[in-house]
Amino acid sequence: MIQTPGIVLTLLAFVLVIGPLVFVHEMGHYLAGRWFGVKADAFSIGFGREVAGWTDRRGTRWKIGWMPLGGYVKFAGDMNAVSQPSAEWLALPAEERARTFQAKPVWQRAIIVAAGPVVNFLLAILILGGFALAYGDARTPATVGQAIPGTAAAAAGLAAGDRITAIGGRSMDTFEDMVRYVKIRAGERVRIDYVRGGRAASVEATIATDRQRDRFGNDYQVGLLGIAPAAPLVRPVGLLEAPVIAVERTGQIVQMMVETIGQIVTGRRSVKELGGPLSIAKVSGEQITLGWDAFVFLLALVSINLGFINLLPVPMLDGGHLLFYAIEAVRRRPVAPEAMEWAYRGGLAAVFALMLLVTINDLGNFGLWRALSGLLQPS
Template identity: 30%
Template sequence: MNFLTEIVAFVVAIGVLVVVHEFGHYSVARMCGVKVLRFSVGFGKPLVRWVSKKTGVEWTIAALPLGGYVKMLDEREIDPESGQSIPPEDLPRAFNQQNVAKRIAIVAAGPIANFLLAIVLFSAVFAGGVTEPSAILSAPAPDTLAARAGFEGGETIVSIRDASGGDTHPIRSWSDLRWKILDASFDHRRIVLTAKTHDGTYDFPVSVAGINDADSEQDFMDTLGFTPGGGTLTVAGVEAGSAAQKAGLAPGDKLRAIDGRTVDNATSFIDYVKAHAGKPVTLTIDRAGKTRSVTLTPDLKHDAATGKEVGRIGAALGNQLPTVQVRYGPIESLRLGVNRTWDISMYSLRMFGRMIVGEASLKNLSGPVTIADYAGKSARLGPAAFVSFLALVSISLGVLNLLPIPVLDGGHLLYYLVEAVTGKAVSDRWQLVLQRAGLVCIVALSMIALFNDLARLIRF
């Protein structure tokens, strides 16, 4: 059932994004007077085909649903059946006969449509309301940025501002906090987090030095020591013969502490257990309203993700974090939708730039397998999560297509910008050479993304 959900969610996601992208090209081309011959969703052999009597456009749904295209009239193309070029009366409606401004508008319309879709989707999520984890911190690991800043765990972040001055921005949820810290990290800014504690409200100066670990696949917030807390960790199941079973742990037990450290987050608990393989640890648990202590020794197990030997107790955990309902008015939702789309676009460009110069790992590239996996997961989480996923992938598609790589929209835009500046079109010979180079780049990126997908699939 999960596999079927992933396939359906993936097809729906790709179908929506491709149609929106290509409709951007199509609509602007029509407005500019260019004759459109075919609008295809997917590549390869057509499965469904019909011709509009009004416009004469051939609409096609093809077998390979990993893209699409809009074919426009172009005098440089020869009709394979007649061997002739386009009729003279259709020449003014050929794409290559349009002035450079119209060609730029037509090519840019696809990525712009993806950005507009993301704005609409994010705005809808903000306006409709979404339940998110509260911005409550778990106890940070020693020597992390959060620990050095003075956080001990249990603080609720309420606002953020630049240490150098400027406006104070409220923090309404964990997602809000994550995006604000990510933005500061890329700009290497010092920030001040204002947090409520059990005895008052305090400011915590934080110097976010940036995400420079090129090979780390760990979430950057975990790396910095910021993990959501304030929740309840419950034993959901116990493996037969495991350390947890031998110690007497049972489903329904609530974990309160480990070696005296408060437990309110699954990640920090698991990390602690991993680091104490073969060493006795004491758990404070709540069973049926009564508190008791249990001592157990984590078993030494091989971790396929890291290749290291780590500790495991053999218990499945349920982590119930405190949540908050985040909802905004229509105008504020639209503003936040624009801001979120801009922030993610800039983040994507910066990350791609870091990958080029070696400051970020190529493991960050994902292909269709990972997209399908996240499509299925977000669909199971509910409409808001799936809509947010659609917006995120739509932005990624828009950014990718604007990269100045021949065969992509950005490569064509580069040709037209050169033509606008020099007054001369890039020669067909140079376009052919650059197209081949661009194709090599795309194939290489696709192979890396597919390799990453398979590596994740095999690992997990």
């Protein structure tokens, strides 16, 4: 039976995910700017017309926009899209100009820009560290508990007790490593290296496609070899070790994201799998019905996604700014304003195109295009 959380709970969950993560991201920029003496004119959660706000004693306007799909910090001196000195900026009094973003050396500007994504990663590490403390560290050995009959593992001749050492040339230390690798490689033929009775061997197998449907009616296609795990080993984690495990897990999530993007770019995975705000809203509503632990884990995943995407070297994103600062550091002079302006126009067009694509995908996943197709069919 398909269960749905309802529109009200979905919207509430979406706000509870996006709002805090955007706030944390922008707070990273704000605090780094304040550390280096840059005045912030505005700190906004959401875009568009101001719904509520106040001005603090430093002159910063804190506000909430009506469209909760992002946010921004407007630093003093940001008088153009590329944040470069202009005639208007040069006309400012020297004392006021010294407190602007453009007046700071390139390394300080880079830290201010990078602070947003970095704080997103730190929040995810804090959450994952908390999970490690609460639930321990599961390290199921990369040993075949059972080669499930009728699966690729059984067809390849794997048997209980075989210790998997590598799949597709990648070293496997735990069963979780195998799951992460296989899950995103449905249909690929891989080499499996294993040890049986102290002797090394290898075999070729094609990862099957496992089609699944969850309680919310979502359909998934994941890779499946058909290896059941051996008995899991869960050990308690101390306070000092928890951050180490959290960093490791964050790195594993980022690695999966990079590999998935690579599969989309090379055509091995469909662009239809890309989702946008509507998908995040849907998943947020579903996860909050599964309990607060599932919802908080989703916060960590979305925070990692937000940090990762913002570090991509695309103009308009933080990574685009950092790319230009790196060029400036090497050349010892800023990139020409005209070149930056055209780059930012291209980046803006790319971001809008991506948003249009993921929105079309989201609407398709919600069944809108099938419904419209049905209405247009001749009776």
